Amino acid sequence: MRTRRCSMKQCDVLVVGGGGSGLAAAITAAEEGRSVVLLEKGEKLGGTTGWSIGSITAAGTPDQRAAGVDDSWQDHLADMPAWAGDLAHRDNMALCEVLTRHAADAVAWLRESGVEFIGVFEEPPHRRPRMHNVLPNSGSYIYHLSRRAQRAGVQVQLGTRAEKLLQGPDGRIVGVQACGPDGASHAIGARCVVLAGGDFNASREFKIEFGNQDQVDIPAVNRLATGDCQRMARDVGAVIVNGDIALNDPRFRFAPPARLPWFLSLPPVRPITTLMRWAMRTMPPALARPFVMSFVTTALAPEAHLLKLGAALVNRAGEAFLGDGEKIGFGIARQPGNAAWLFMDGERLQLFSRWPNFISTAPSVAYAYVDDYQRNRPDLCARAPDLEALAARSGMPLPGLQATATAAGFRDGPFLLLGPIHAVTVLADGGLAVTPQLEVLDAGGHPVPGLYAAGSTGQGGLLLKGHGHHLAWAFVSGRLAGRNASQAAVRAPATVHAAA
Template sequence: MVRTTDVLVIGGGGSGMSAAISAATSGASVMVLEKCPQVGGSTAMSVGSFTAANTSYQYRAGVNDSIDLFVEDMKVANGPFEERENKELRRVLAENAGPTIEWLSSIGVQFLGPTPEPPYEKPRMHNVLPNSTAYRTALLRECGKRGVTIRTSMRVDRLLRNADGEIIGARADGTDYIGRRGVVLATGDYSASTELKAKHVGEDAARIPPVNPHNTGDGFLLGAEVGGVLTQMDRLYEGLRFAPSQRRDLIKSLPSVPGLMKAMRLVVEKLPKNLLAYVIRGALTSWIGPNNTMYRSGAVLVGPDGRRLANEDSDKAMARAVAATDANSAYMIFDATVAEKFSAWPNPVSTFPGVAYAYVPDYRRYRPDVFHKAATIEELAAEIGVDGARLRATVDRWNDQVTAGADGDHGREHLGTGMRKGPFYALGPMNSYVTLADGGLAVDTALRVVREDGAPVPGLWAAGSTGQGGLQLLNHGLHIAWAMISGRLAGRHAARSEDRTDLRPVSVGGDG
């Protein structure tokens, strides 16, 4: 069986649906193949921040920004990774982020912002209202309005090529889907691919589970099979998150209804900051793990056996050590000195920059399931279910190392004050996750997938994490921005391509 459309999009997350809408509004018929039972992808699972310059939100807030300032701030955020940056794609991101915010607003997405996001000089973070499912709702509604056909539970097996080597479609579930003008890969990252993580990062990283179990790198493999190049596959976002809350999250449970979202934006823009912060603290304690500054002040990370696990200066080291435990579980342990320090400004436990900050008392209030307090170390051990003698030995050894000024076990540099003053606290359990993977197919500024020699693979585009192409995206709000921006551009360019004259597949995947 064969089904034909102008533009075929593989993946129905934020980048895929953005590509589909862009192609449709450029005059093409569009079909989306999504392997999951519903669309949304990682976009619908994210916090939802979108970083952009020159937006109407900035204008209303009196922020005078520019594309050049945005680029300069991204250089600062990149730090030592700046030398690896794809500067051409960064410019594409910076120039198109503002217009894409306005496009999203035009289809019903509302934002709170702009809010500061250090080390950026200007406030550029736009936080979606009421939560990240608003992207899925608005994009899906717009796809319906623009006549986009979406087929779910459709995993693509391979790409199709004609006699000239042009990509003309894909095969899924025994059916050939033909894209007369081109195919857009938008399948997310590879954070759920044990094989790709092991190959490009290492076996320790491969053991860490993903936040999105569906991000198995399908588009990476499909693109590479037809000549595409995988670039910068060595960097994952490995970190710790709290176990999911069993309490109802007000913010996450709000429906993404256009009228409600607009009303919410008008309300929150007028709310006193302290009241808005109170509302958002509940979300902070549900979505975000503790700041590493708590470790620098003296906290330690212990596993289910009560022993320290890793160098707490390193997110990567902690994530890999926790993933290596049988339960993928750990606790942050600290004393009253650290608790007092992180109970008030300027030392939050977790942050939503410029909007809200959560402190130790907020965890007691909003997350009693991960908040533990006891008069002694032994009582704390009983509270969290670890061996009391072992935890006592761990704390005593840590205090001795702090006194000596050197961590002989894991080489941590920032020791803090130790753990000497009761009562004692634990936050957890925390689990290890890969939240994002920054590798991607190499693409040009038109989002065409390119070969080793820089020549485009004819008929093939990539967007979002699949087409990240060497971008660093090291600060908050840039992954969502790139998903929507690259999707719009890839869809537009694919739609404007000439119809292929030969739509007969003569080779499949890497077979010919």
């Protein structure tokens, strides 16, 4: 990598990371009148927010009131230990209060930005419906927030990777050393820095450090989630909380389509999302279902219960491979090409065509069955009247399919292979220790002056189980970190020199 010396650029607040939490922090600080620079190492904004399902869980929203749901952030907070289960003692209840207290405000702020939702939906163990699902998908967050950031005057630098936090003689964070698209390193001075670079589930080093060696070769949904912000913060004394329980078992997902449905490519502007919301609420189910199914079969994963109901999981050789008690994600990851297929006979095809035996589900929105996949994702389906024809169509060896069919008790056709399915890691919940004001803490529990963190980077011990909590935390923590950094920047001295 080439390096060059240049005069230090200067801003009030510097944000590292261009996902939901970083954009929220940058917008908030800029709208308070601060000069803001946002660094994103990818070629576009989005982060893990752009890969998410898109639901936000919040209490006390207008959506709940319109649905006749009486709820409060206090009741939401009281439900959080039920999500954490046996790990409730590891959760950060002070940050849980921050999350639940401000989640409804974050939904209102997003709607003010142009984002539209449909809901609310139930998800036990929540005692009340709290899930708000974005329309048409999570790309709406980035579409609207990137435009709001531009209007607010945020200076976005894409293809720029933060490498090192810069400290003044008193230990205060005074900027960042970054590598730009040209491969040259340069320094950017700032009165305050907000770290919002996501989690570390794509980091081989962090996986090994926290005891997840068995996941080092499993690809991440967001390949840029390499923990750069956690690493830089630890270099100045910060600590990671709950790293030992950060990674869950790997997930498994269908391969994405080569082309998205046309309506998922439409800009998520208010007239379109309002029409979608109206249609989903008022159209007869027979008319609305094709649209909903196109989303469900595009974005989601097969359910594990299919194997318990008699479907088989095979590799490219047509062979079943799961060991006794082996987790599905780990088993798929062991196969050539990290690929597997659901294999079923005529009896299972009928079984998986009706409730409650669905192939996939969008939380509280819809359920997709075999017929939905054959209609909307023919690229995933190889169907044939007998095993010989299935082998010819799929390219899998006939002996492997025959042996699996015999072991599974398959009898009559038609037979179906559904896939490929790939193992992936999605999130790592080990974030930096932070105060309720999102100040980054050192090993002694003292704030690192001038340094804040948000989103997965600033998760601070929150467990965030259940749908909708990660995104809610991204926007809640991003807005709070941006506001607190903005206010601290007014009091901080201007930075002229930094220790590089």
